[in-house]
Amino acid sequence: MSTDPSASSDPAASSSEAAGGDEAAHTRSIDDFDPYGTLAVTGLYFVLLLVLYALMYFVEFAGRGASIIE
Amino acid sequence: MHIHRFEKLWIGLSLFLIAAFISIVMYGFTVLDLTVPGSDRGGGTVDAMNLAETPFATPGVRKTEDGEYEVYMLARQYFFQPGSGQSLTLPAETRVTFKVTSPDVIHGFQVAGTNINSMVIPGQISRFTTVFSDPGEYGILCNEYCGAAHHTMEGLIEVVPPSEFDESNLIEQ
Amino acid sequence: MTFVDTYPKATRIVKATFIVAFVALGLGGLFGFIQALHRTDTFRGIIDSTQYYDLLTGHGVLLALVFTTFFIAGLYQWGISRSLDREPEDLRFSWGWFWTMTVGTILASIAILGGLVPGDGISAAVLFTFYPPLQAHPLFYIGAALLVVGSWGATLDWFFSFWKWREDHPDDHIPLQVHMVLFTMLMWVLASLGIAIEVVALLIPWSLGLITNIDPLLPRTLFWYTGHAIVYFWLLPAYFVWYTILPKLSGGRLFSDSLARIVFVIFLLMSTPIGFHHQYLDPGIGMGYKLWAVVATLLILLPSLMTAFTVVASMEHGARQRGGSGYFAWMGALPWGQPAFAGCALAGIMFAAGGFSGMINASLNIDTLVHNTIWIPGHFHLTVGTAVALTFMAITFWLLPQLTGRKLKFPKMALAQPYSWFIGMVLMSNGMHRAGLAGIPRRTAEPGYSGFSFEAPFGSIMEMKIQIALGGTILFVSLLLFLIVVVGTWWAGAPAETVDDAIPPALSGPEHTPKILDNIKLWLGIAVVLVILAYTLPLADMLADGIFQPGVPPSPM
Numbered sequence: 181m182s183t184d185p186s187a188s189s190d191p192a193a194s195s196s197e198a199a200g201g202d203e204a205a206h207t208r209s210i211d212d213f214d215p216y217g218t219l220a221v222t223g224l225y226f227v228l229l230l231v232l233y234a235l236m237y238f239v240e241f242a243g244r245g246a247s248i249i250e
Numbered sequence: 251m252h253i254h255r256f257e258k259l260w261i262g263l264s265l266f267l268i269a270a271f272i273s274i275v276m277y278g279f280t281v282l283d284l285t286v287p288g289s290d291r292g293g294g295t296v297d298a299m300n301l302a303e304t305p306f307a308t309p310g311v312r313k314t315e316d317g318e319y320e321v322y323m324l325a326r327q328y329f330f331q332p333g334s335g336q337s338l339t340l341p342a343e344t345r346v347t348f349k350v351t352s353p354d355v356i357h358g359f360q361v362a363g364t365n366i367n368s369m370v371i372p373g374q375i376s377r378f379t380t381v382f383s384d385p386g387e388y389g390i391l392c393n394e395y396c397g398a399a400h401h402t403m404e405g406l407i408e409v410v411p412p413s414e415f416d417e418s419n420l421i422e423q
Numbered sequence: 424m425t426f427v428d429t430y431p432k433a434t435r436i437v438k439a440t441f442i443v444a445f446v447a448l449g450l451g452g453l454f455g456f457i458q459a460l461h462r463t464d465t466f467r468g469i470i471d472s473t474q475y476y477d478l479l480t481g482h483g484v485l486l487a488l489v490f491t492t493f494f495i496a497g498l499y500q501w502g503i504s505r506s507l508d509r510e511p512e513d514l515r516f517s518w519g520w521f522w523t524m525t526v527g528t529i530l531a532s533i534a535i536l537g538g539l540v541p542g543d544g545i546s547a548a549v550l551f552t553f554y555p556p557l558q559a560h561p562l563f564y565i566g567a568a569l570l571v572v573g574s575w576g577a578t579l580d581w582f583f584s585f586w587k588w589r590e591d592h593p594d595d596h597i598p599l600q601v602h603m604v605l606f607t608m609l610m611w612v613l614a615s616l617g618i619a620i621e622v623v624a625l626l627i628p629w630s631l632g633l634i635t636n637i638d639p640l641l642p643r644t645l646f647w648y649t650g651h652a653i654v655y656f657w658l659l660p661a662y663f664v665w666y667t668i669l670p671k672l673s674g675g676r677l678f679s680d681s682l683a684r685i686v687f688v689i690f691l692l693m694s695t696p697i698g699f700h701h702q703y704l705d706p707g708i709g710m711g712y713k714l715w716a717v718v719a720t721l722l723i724l725l726p727s728l729m730t731a732f733t734v735v736a737s738m739e740h741g742a743r744q745r746g747g748s749g750y751f752a753w754m755g756a757l758p759w760g761q762p763a764f765a766g767c768a769l770a771g772i773m774f775a776a777g778g779f780s781g782m783i784n785a786s787l788n789i790d791t792l793v794h795n796t797i798w799i800p801g802h803f804h805l806t807v808g809t810a811v812a813l814t815f816m817a818i819t820f821w822l823l824p825q826l827t828g829r830k831l832k833f834p835k836m837a838l839a840q841p842y843s844w845f846i847g848m849v850l851m852s853n854g855m856h857r858a859g860l861a862g863i864p865r866r867t868a869e870p871g872y873s874g875f876s877f878e879a880p881f882g883s884i885m886e887m888k889i890q891i892a893l894g895g896t897i898l899f900v901s902l903l904l905f906l907i908v909v910v911g912t913w914w915a916g917a918p919a920e921t922v923d924d925a926i927p928p929a930l931s932g933p934e935h936t937p938k939i940l941d942n943i944k945l946w947l948g949i950a951v952v953l954v955i956l957a958y959t960l961p962l963a964d965m966l967a968d969g970i971f972q973p974g975v976p977p978s979p980m
């Protein structure tokens with residue numbers, strides 16, 4: 181099993197690159213496939229959510245003039 | 251069951267995110283005093299078809315026994331009373347408690363550019379307290395559809411420095 | 424051999440539901456286009472501002488209620504028939520629910536469009552939330568009730584098929600698509616009880632004059648009992664597509680069968696008991712219920728975040744099969760030139776953004792910043808208006824050949840459709856979100872006031888208006904492209920020799936899935952208990968002073 185994210189984790193993949201159909205789905209089980217790309221994408225989303233949320237809450241919202249305080 | 255280790259990690263991150271959001275909201279709610287209207291905020295209910303026997307019969311600003319200001323306001327098709335026609339004058343840097351209700355349909359009460367925003371529901375009194383820190387003009391608008399002329403329903407609050415606030419216009423208790 | 428050859432009877436039902444769905448989509452989209460021009464003051468020559476609310480009612484009802492419900496009915500009928508390998512058990516029953524829903528839609532539409540015809544005494548400018556004491560013509564409420572009852576009929580129909588299948592397969596796992604259909608529909612039946620009670624017990628007798636005064640808070644609360652869960656009734660069928668079809672369209676396989684089922688189980692449990700987050704700013708609802716709604720609403724992020732991971736991982740699997748590599752570069756290897764794939768993937772990207780504004784909306788006190796501003800339509804055009812609607816349109820491109828035996832007509836237009844929708848929605852939704860932060864209200868024909876003006880935190884109000892108007896125009900063009908492709912294929916598509924309709928199994932298949940995830944009775948039981956816990960006390964509070972107290976007379980619209 182490859183841990184290098186730039187290499188396809190499925191040895192059979194290269195032979196069926198172009199097919200795109202069902203035959204392309206060669207990976208046999210979930211453990212033959214480490215979705216590094218997914219981890220990267222969702223990790224980025226996670227950071228973005230935290231930062232944007234904090235900005236919205238503390239700057240846009242809590243920073244406004246009058247609020248309901250009671 | 252079979253869960254990939256990356257997915258376990260992601261579920262952990264997701265739970266962290268949820269916990270962080272809940273904590274931020276609770277922090278704002280308790281420490282920063284950023285709250286919302288609700289039935290346990292002392293508003294209570296009122297008979298919308300018999301407002302004549304309530305303070306809403308003479309809407310306007312009052313002073314309570316503890317020296318705080320209260321605004322009794324009606325949101326109705328299609329104006330705010332007080333607020334529309336003639337602006338509602340309030341002192342800056344002072345606690346002001348609004349009590350808003352409606353004699354006809356559901357309305358919204360929003361002060362543009364602020365976090366003052368509440369539903370106004372016939373039979374219920376929206377009660378909330380705020381402080382305007384800066385003097386100036388603040389627009390009021392109805393943000394819940396209330397009928398064909400909903401888009402014309404607006405008003406104005408004029409916030410003046412506390413020293414300039416004229417108490418002779420207050421409604422007598 | 425494809426769906427239409429194997430299941431000709433089911434095909435006719437699916438096609439019928441799609442026809443109603445697409446007529447509603449076309450008409451509703453036209454109204455949306457007019458609204459976008461009108462409220463930004465780009466062009467106000469089509470309607471006057473009082474008619475704006477008739478159109479807005481039509482837009483909300485036709486798109487959020489009619490288009491969604493009919494498309495879901497067709498999509499799920501397709502899923503049930505192909506997964507269980509069965510035609511509907513009793514065609515009279517199937518056509519029965521179809522016509523119940525359709526007659527309901529026609530009645531409600533007459534009531535709404537009647538408002539545009541002066542002097543006919545029929546109107547229903549109450550918007551799709553129809554808060555009393557705003558009162559519509561009785562046909563509006565009767566139509567809404569029939570639409571809901573019809574959807575219950577569809578649910579029963581699919582359970583009939585499932586029970587029959589069960590007789591021959593006593594020990595099998597429920598096929599994944601069927602699991603998703605059944606859990607969505609159970610959630611919907613449980614959730615729609617609120618609106619059904621509201622409409623049948625209160626609003627129909629009230630609109631007929633049998634009751635005069637009504638307590639506005641009670642129907643509003645019943646509406647939102649259904650009103651939050653309904654968004655998951657729209658969303659779960661999009662998840663159904665993302666989990667079971669999108670991996671194949673990407674050239675790969677679903678990542679995990681068990682996680683997909685867990686997600687649907689959580690939605691059954693958690694969708695309904697959180698409706699109070701739509702009433703954060705209501706007087707008359709206690710703070711305890713609101714705080715509970717915050718926690719529960721944020722918790723329901725979990726199944727959606729899990730979905731994001733599983734769906735992206737399935738796409739990545741496809742991309743790597745197609746030669747993709749790297750942390751981010753693999754995305755380039757996905758089949759962006761295929762309309763069905765592109766539509767689903769772009770819908771997913773939009774949903775990530777809509778998810779963010781949803782997290783904001785869920786956060787109690789920050790609602791005082793965004794509540795009833797146009798930020799809210801900005802949010803839900805990303806969710807139901809794109810994540811759901813664009814997925815439905817995209818998957819139509821993939822389903823049509825199976826339903827008609829014809830090749831997709833105008834493939835270039837089909838490919839332009841999801842991209843133009845995406846661009847239009849980026850503009851419209853960006854304009855709406857930011858205009859909302861400036862305080863501009865939603866549901867308002869002329870959001871410009873005589874006594875004051877809005878100040879933008881950044882950017883300018885003018886630029887936001889342009890984005891909304893331009894975005895709305897592009898969206899409408901995109902919608903026309905969609906309709907042209909559909910009508911073209913249906914009428915004049917070339918016969919297809921072979922249709923690629925196979926769906927490969929999951930990487931971690933049902934053999935790894937615990938049986939308990941298939942236990943319908945158990946999960947339904949827990950869901951009912953949660954609803955009872957969440958709603959008994961607040962409803963008891965509201966009813967304590969009498970069902971119709973504190974009351975007000977109706978205000979006909």
Ligand code: HEM
Pocket residue numbers: 452453455456458459462479480482483486487490491550551552800804807808809812864865866867868894895896898899902
């Ligand atoms: C051609 C594409 C579309 C355009 C141009 C459009 C435009 C608009 C605009 C401008 C509004 C705001 C009206 C206001 O608050 O004053 C609106 C509201 C709304 N839209 Fe859309 N929309 C489109 C597609 C959709 C789709 C596909 C859906 C759902 C499936 C949808 C659901 C809604 C709903 C539920 C509302 C709220 C109605 C209400 O407040 O009562 N729209 N739309």
Ligand SMILES: [Cu+2]
Pocket residue numbers: 357358392393394395396397400401403
């Ligand atoms: Cu209004």
Ligand SMILES: [Cu+2]
Pocket residue numbers: 650651652654700701
């Ligand atoms: Cu909701």
